[in-house]
Amino acid sequence: MGIALQLYSIRDDCARDFEGTLKAVAEMGYEGVEFAGYHGRSAESLRKTLDNLGLKVAGTHIGLDSLLGDELDKTVEFNRVLGNRFLIVPWLPEERFSSKPKCLELASLLNSIAERLRKEGMRVGYHNHAHEFKTVNGEKIWNILFNSTVPDVVMQLDTGNAMHGGVDAEGILDIIRKYPHRAATVHIKEFSSKNPNALLGEGEMRWREFFELCKTVGGTEWFIVEQESYAYPPLECVRRCIENLRRMKLV
Numbered sequence: 009m010g011i012a013l014q015l016y017s018i019r020d021d022c023a024r025d026f027e028g029t030l031k032a033v034a035e036m037g038y039e040g041v042e043f044a045g046y047h048g049r050s051a052e053s054l055r056k057t058l059d060n061l062g063l064k065v066a067g068t069h070i071g072l073d074s075l076l077g078d079e080l081d082k083t084v085e086f087n088r089v090l091g092n093r094f095l096i097v098p099w100l101p102e103e104r105f106s107s108k109p110k111c112l113e114l115a116s117l118l119n120s121i122a123e124r125l126r127k128e129g130m131r132v133g134y135h136n137h138a139h140e141f142k143t144v145n146g147e148k149i150w151n152i153l154f155n156s157t158v159p160d161v162v163m164q165l166d167t168g169n170a171m172h173g174g175v176d177a178e179g180i181l182d183i184i185r186k187y188p189h190r191a192a193t194v195h196i197k198e199f200s201s202k203n204p205n206a207l208l209g210e211g212e213m214r215w216r217e218f219f220e221l222c223k224t225v226g227g228t229e230w231f232i233v234e235q236e237s238y239a240y241p242p243l244e245c246v247r248r249c250i251e252n253l254r255r256m257k258l259v
Contacts, residue, residue: 133162168197
């Protein structure tokens with residue numbers, strides 16, 4: 009298992025100086041990165057940069073349209089060159105989850121994408137915000153989705169987003185318990201009801217229990233740091249996040 013950084017956390021730095029920013033990330037001790045856009049670089053260029061810095065690819069956040077029809081073949085080829093296995097849909101609007109039939113329609117679509125990706129050694133996944141923990145037809149949307157998808161579909165649980173959606177720390181742990189081997193990659197994001205800019209280890213999440221469950225039950229390969237609120241400049245925030253993980257003896 010590795011510790012990676014979701015590059016959306018430092019998107020402005022990446023836009024200004026992509027290679028220099030990735031060098032800083034590697035020097036902080038991150039082992040990999042998850043992409044949220046490619047800043048105009050080709051897959052070959054990205055792969056060369058990562059290889060030179062000793063970084064691995066923990067995944068990419070990619071729009072659903074890029075996984076449909078003829079676009080999927082282009083996406084597969086790009087990610088084959090990049091060396092990426094995890095194609096994660098980062099968000100869908102609330103109307104996609106407005107009824108159980110709509111949730112099941114999405115689950116079926118993810119299952120079909122998973123089937124097409126299996127022969128490539130790649131996996132599709134879905135990443136939550138807050139609204140996936142609302143209830144439709146008496147069931148939580150998240151449960152409908154992952155009760156109805158095949159094991160190949162990655163459950164990329166974002167802890168902070170889920171807690172903003174009303175899930176408490178024990179509920180986060182229960183999600184990992186309920187869906188064993190589904191959490192191949194997870195987003196570790198802090199939540200604090202008192203401090204909206206809390207960094208990892210400064211809020212209400214029970215990180216030690218979460219890491220242990222991910223290792224023993226979740227089948228987790230990558231813990232991905234994502235910071236979207238900033239008490240300090242973004243690069244300083246993500247540096248402090250990995251330092252806090254070391255302080256908690258989680259890495």
